[in-house]
Amino acid sequence: MTIICYIFYVCYFPLLYAATPSIQGVSYLWISLFLLIFVFFIRSISKAEIEVRNIWIISLFFFTVIVFTSLMWSSNYSYDLFNIQRLFARYIVPFLISVMAVVLFKKRANVRHYVRHISIVALLMSALSFYQAFFGRFAAETDFRSSGTFQNPNVLAVFLVLTIPCLIYSIQERICWRWLSLTALASVVGGIICTVSRKGMITMLFSFFLFFLLRKQYKAFFFVSFGFLVLATLVLRSGGFVSHRFFEDHFVRNIEGRGNAIHNGLIMMANEPIKLFMGFGYGGYTTNLRRMFKIPSYERVLTAHNVYITILVNYGIVGFFAFIMIFLFPLKRAFQFFWQAPEANLKHAFLKDMAIICIVTILPFMFNIYFTGGEYGDYFSNTVCYTQISLFLASLKSEENFGGNESLQSGDSN
Numbered sequence: 268m269t270i271i272c273y274i275f276y277v278c279y280f281p282l283l284y285a286a287t288p289s290i291q292g293v294s295y296l297w298i299s300l301f302l303l304i305f306v307f308f309i310r311s312i313s314k315a316e317i318e319v320r321n322i323w324i325i326s327l328f329f330f331t332v333i334v335f336t337s338l339m340w341s342s343n344y345s346y347d348l349f350n351i352q353r354l355f356a357r358y359i360v361p362f363l364i365s366v367m368a369v370v371l372f373k374k375r376a377n378v379r380h381y382v383r384h385i386s387i388v389a390l391l392m393s394a395l396s397f398y399q400a401f402f403g404r405f406a407a408e409t410d411f412r413s414s415g416t417f418q419n420p421n422v423l424a425v426f427l428v429l430t431i432p433c434l435i436y437s438i439q440e441r442i443c444w445r446w447l448s449l450t451a452l453a454s455v456v457g458g459i460i461c462t463v464s465r466k467g468m469i470t471m472l473f474s475f476f477l478f479f480l481l482r483k484q485y486k487a488f489f490f491v492s493f494g495f496l497v498l499a500t501l502v503l504r505s506g507g508f509v510s511h512r513f514f515e516d517h518f519v520r521n522i523e524g525r526g527n528a529i530h531n532g533l534i535m536m537a538n539e540p541i542k543l544f545m546g547f548g549y550g551g552y553t554t555n556l557r558r559m560f561k562i563p564s565y566e567r568v569l570t571a572h573n574v575y576i577t578i579l580v581n582y583g584i585v586g587f588f589a590f591i592m593i594f595l596f597p598l599k600r601a602f603q604f605f606w607q608a609p610e611a612n613l614k615h616a617f618l619k620d621m622a623i624i625c626i627v628t629i630l631p632f633m634f635n636i637y638f639t640g641g642e643y644g645d646y647f648s649n650t651v652c653y654t655q656i657s658l659f660l661a662s663l664k665s666e667e668n669f670g671g672n673e674s675l676q677s678g679d680s681n
Contacts, residue, residue: 277381341547341548342555361646378621390451396459397413400413428467431475432474436620479491532573533576546580572639597660
């Protein structure tokens with residue numbers, strides 16, 4: 268029952284959130300999610316299931332604490348109801364969801380349940396993206412760019428890219444009906460193209476390349492690339508605005524603008540070295556950019572469009588280190604296991620597949636957030652990302668309970 272509720276809140280939340288009624292501005296979905304988390308932790312603590320020495324969970328916890336406490340030294344934000352709700356949704360709930368995932372996905376059957384349902388959601392989200400693109404129903408702020416149920420087309424693109432490793436795994440392991448998985452994968456490719464997100468398209472190809480490279484399935488990569496080029500050509504020829512996003516001068520202006528934003532962040536840190544350790548606090552980049560560079564109040568201040576520089580400016584070296592460990596630790600463990608695991612062992616074959624999903628989740632996601640504006644912390648994308656990281660970490664811990672090669676366990680501190 269717990270895994271069913273977990274899958275509902277991680278996979279189907281994006282589809283249902285906008286249509287769910289709320290009380291005092293808080294959706295009934297959020298209220299029920301809090302109840303699920305509360306019940307889960309009461310039960311897990313009583314059974315001693317929660318691992319407090321998991322390095323990945325510790326990194327997530329440390330980063331969450333830094334973000335939450337940074338409001339104390341932020342010059343423009345405080346602990347009002349709006350900010351507390353935002354911090355809960357963006358940081359605290361994804362952390363708690365990750366703790367649940369490390370417990371739940373020790374069972375291989377739960378992994379299959381998740382893969383099956385994220386494939387269904389990917390198909391539904393892609394269908395909505397097609398509908399918006401071809402029938403004129405645009406939810407985004409810009410015409411001709413699908414955004415699904417999200418506020419921004421790029422967020423939809425990131426979400427769909429995250430589903431790719433599970434979709435391919437579902438096809439190859441026949442977790443869903445083959446026709447459903449193939450349809451979902453083709454729809455995701457088209458859905459990402461309909462967002463007209465440049466980083467989405469790049470990381471989509473990167474995801475396919477990584478997965479098939481690690482699986483040594485080179486023909487499959489070229490086949491998918493050819494299909495992508497055909498679809499992309501059809502969409503890019505559909506209108507002036509769409510093709511304009513890919514013109515050389517548009518690219519150059521965009522890259523220059525984002526480069527200047529990153530440079531400004533480094534200047535802020537250099538001008539106030541005392542902030543290098545703990546940063547300027549939550550929302551520090553935009554607040555101090557206006558102050559340091561004398562930007563008038565009537566002019567719009569853009570974000571850094573780079574999560575890494577935003578986190579460095581807001582939370583300093585300490586916060587940046589905790590943040591980067593969220594991705595580097597599981598990435599190191601996944602590569603370590605992938606290269607050391609024997610080929611013939613069926614138990615290790617499953618874990619290698621989980622390692623591939625982990626790798627193909629993290630690397631494109633890290634590339635995407637390099638070009639992401641605003642504060643880090645989209646609940647929908649983060650929970651999917653953290654869940655797919657936990658598929659490997661939890662499965663690895665579960666397999667270790669049955670014994671195994673000691674060399675494969677070296678370096679594991681969870």
